Amino acid sequence: MRTIVWFRRDLRLADNPALAAGVERGEVVPVFVIDPKLIQSGRVGEKRIAWLVANLKALDESLRERGSRLIVRRGEPAQTLWQLAQETQAAQVLFNLDVTPYARRRDRRVALELEKQGLSVEVFDDVTLHQPEDVVTMTGRPYQVFTAFKRAWLMLPKPAAEETAAIPDRLPLSIPTIDSLPIDFGAAAIDLPPAGERAAIDRLNDFLEKTIVGYGAGRNMLDRAGTSFISPYLRFGALSIRQAYWGAQAAIELAKDKPAKAGAESWLNELIWREFYMALLYHFPHTIDQPLREQYTDFRWLADEEAFIAWREGRTGYPVVDAAMRCLSATGWLHNRARMVVASFLTKDLLIDWRKGERYFMQHLIDGDSASNAGGWQWAAGVGADAQPFFRVFNPTLQGQRFDPQGDFVRRWLPELARVPDRLVHEPWKMSPAEQRDAGCVIGRDYPAPIIDHHYARDRALQHYRHSRTRALA
Numbered sequence: 179m180r181t182i183v184w185f186r187r188d189l190r191l192a193d194n195p196a197l198a199a200g201v202e203r204g205e206v207v208p209v210f211v212i213d214p215k216l217i218q219s220g221r222v223g224e225k226r227i228a229w230l231v232a233n234l235k236a237l238d239e240s241l242r243e244r245g246s247r248l249i250v251r252r253g254e255p256a257q258t259l260w261q262l263a264q265e266t267q268a269a270q271v272l273f274n275l276d277v278t279p280y281a282r283r284r285d286r287r288v289a290l291e292l293e294k295q296g297l298s299v300e301v302f303d304d305v306t307l308h309q310p311e312d313v314v315t316m317t318g319r320p321y322q323v324f325t326a327f328k329r330a331w332l333m334l335p336k337p338a339a340e341e342t343a344a345i346p347d348r349l350p351l352s353i354p355t356i357d358s359l360p361i362d363f364g365a366a367a368i369d370l371p372p373a374g375e376r377a378a379i380d381r382l383n384d385f386l387e388k389t390i391v392g393y394g395a396g397r398n399m400l401d402r403a404g405t406s407f408i409s410p411y412l413r414f415g416a417l418s419i420r421q422a423y424w425g426a427q428a429a430i431e432l433a434k435d436k437p438a439k440a441g442a443e444s445w446l447n448e449l450i451w452r453e454f455y456m457a458l459l460y461h462f463p464h465t466i467d468q469p470l471r472e473q474y475t476d477f478r479w480l481a482d483e484e485a486f487i488a489w490r491e492g493r494t495g496y497p498v499v500d501a502a503m504r505c506l507s508a509t510g511w512l513h514n515r516a517r518m519v520v521a522s523f524l525t526k527d528l529l530i531d532w533r534k535g536e537r538y539f540m541q542h543l544i545d546g547d548s549a550s551n552a553g554g555w556q557w558a559a560g561v562g563a564d565a566q567p568f569f570r571v572f573n574p575t576l577q578g579q580r581f582d583p584q585g586d587f588v589r590r591w592l593p594e595l596a597r598v599p600d601r602l603v604h605e606p607w608k609m610s611p612a613e614q615r616d617a618g619c620v621i622g623r624d625y626p627a628p629i630i631d632h633h634y635a636r637d638r639a640l641q642h643y644r645h646s647r648t649r650a651l652a
Contacts, residue, residue: 179204180266182259184211184273185248186281188304188415189237190375191345195302196272198343206349207266207356208241210234211259212252212363216280221548223541225510226413227364229373233414234361236374246349250359255284256291263297266353271297274304274415277456278548279463306453307419308334310460313453320461322470322563327454328447339424368510370544371410378411382425390429393441397448398515400498400578400587405513406445409545412452422449448514455553458563466552467533469561477561477646479531486534488629489524492591495628497604498578499523501591508591510544515581521558522572527635529642532559560643568643571636578604594624 181200185208188194200206216222238248251258259271271292275285289299303309313331314320321327371377385406389396396404411417426449429442462470469475487493492500492507502516512520517539524535536555540546556562560570582588585603589596597617598606607621607628614620621627 179270180207180268181205182207182209182263182266182268182271184209184255184259184271185237186210186273186415187276187413188274188418189233190378190416190418191237191240191244192375193342193418193420194274194415195304196274196300199300199302200272201343201346201349203270205352206246207249207262207268207351207353208237208246208349209249209251209259209262211255212250212359213255213284214252217363221537221540221546223546224364224366225368225542226544226546228366228368229370229410229510229544230414231361231364232370232373233416236377236416238361240375241349244347244349246351247358248361249356250361251357252359252363256288259288260292260295260297262356263292263295265356269298270300272300272302274302276305277310277460279459279466282460282463304415305419306456307331307336307423307449308453310457313457320457321454322458324451324454324564327457328450331450331453336423336427337420339420342420366510368508370510371407373416375416378408378417379421381411382406382408382417382422386425386429390426390441390445391433391438394437394444395441397444398581400513400515400582401584406448407511409547409550410511413545413547419449419452452547452550454563456549458553459549465556465562466548469532469556469559470563471561473647474559474561478642480529482528482530485528485629486524486530488626489520489528489530489535490538493626493629494523495607495626496523496574496578496632497585497588497592497595497606498582499574501588504591505587506539506542510542512543515577517554518558519572519574519577521555523574525555525559526571526639527574527630527632529635529639532556532561568647569640571639573632573636575604575632592625594619 181203183197183200183206191197197206217227234248241247251262263271292299308331312334313327321330389404392404396402408417408422412419412422426442426446430439433439433442459465490503492503494500499520502512502520506512521535524530525532532555536552539551553562560568578588584600588603595603595606598609598619602609606619606625609617619625
């Protein structure tokens with residue numbers, strides 16, 4: 179039997195449920211469909227498209243090594259898959275599910291239309307370790323508090339690595355003349371990390387061997403490579419969430435001391451946060467652009483475009499915020515601590531709508547994921563599930579001093595502060611005129627003064643949030 183396997187955010191051969199099922203049944207026709215609605219969406223930017231292209235090329239290379247190749251088509255998915263099925267005489271279409279609102283609507287439509295044409299369609303869970311409907315309360319309601327979700331998630335039985343089907347040595351494709359587009363529909367002027375399944379496994383192994391031991395203490399530090407950098411590989415499925423889980427579990431079991439075990443458990447905790455946010459978006463699809471906490475639906479955000487542009491371009495006068503935003507622009511990736519700091523600054527110091535920041539992140543992050551991104555921004559703004567309290571407002575100066583104590587991260591992305599003394603690198607506006615001259619950094623000329631006083635901004639934010647809560651309860 180000939181089967182079409184529709185790749186989407188599962189660009190790997192190992193631990194791929196849809197591909198494994200297709201291989202069991204006979205010849206596989208691997209396809210990726212360029213969906214114009216996604217590629218042209220305002221939530222997608224050139225950096226992530228370039229990262230997608232790099233991973234598609236890596237997948238195609240792996241397939242060619244086994245006698246196959248990735249067929250690339252462009253168009254509305256149902257029509258495109260039906261056309262390919264006619265060309266190849268395939269009898270069925272297999273694919274792995276996604277949880278975003280658009281993906282769920284698309285997948286239902288594709289399945290219905292293909293089945294109307296007489297094709298068999300089968301779908302598989304893949305993007306989460308546990309399907310969102312499996313992690314619910316005793317009454318079947320979704321969790322909205324992370325600790326309760328985590329407790330329930332941990333109690334569920336986990337798949338074993340030994341149960342994973344081996345990658346076949348050969349995946350021969352016997353139809354040599356299938357039309358396929360070149361994999362060149364996106365490029366970005368940034369240096370991308372190594373792409374593909376092999377690079378993902380190498381990155382995971384490197385993290386497990388060298389970094390995870392100190393992850394508990396080092397994951398928040400901006401001045402070192404203390405994170406896993408696995409999120410870009412999870413985004414398009416060059417690595418499966420199960421492979422990441424198995425790595426975390428092995429690190430916990432093999433830990434030689436309490437700090438090493440704590441580091442591995444901290445990383446597992448981050449993987450569960452990813453599952454939590456995906457479950458929230460699955461159960462509450464409106465939260466992709468609406469707050470989960472209804473009392474903040476009509477929150478009166480400020481329409482300060484000048485301040486938003488300063489934030490976006492890294493010109494707020496707060497070094498850790500500006501360094502983070504310039505890092506995002508240059509690399510398409512950002513440390514999680516930095517994401518929280520800049521999100522708090524935009525939503526609480528500047529009182530700018532979290533949706534503007536969320537959308538900007540989605541346009542620039544190579545690991546941009548609607549569930550984690552929307553969930554994280556709502557957490558920072560205090561309007562989502564298990565969010566930080568509205569009265570908790572990050573102090574950007576203290577955040578920089580705590581998580582970048584010598585200013586290494588700041589100086590990397592803000593070279594104009596290279597010669598500023600360590601004690602003032604996170605508050606350069608306190609330099610005397612003589613110190614500014616010595617540092618070659620005159621505030622207001624070489625680097626901006628703060629666009630807002632943080633203490634004033636904090637008091638304003640608290641008052642604003644209290645008034646919003648009062649209006650909602652009235």
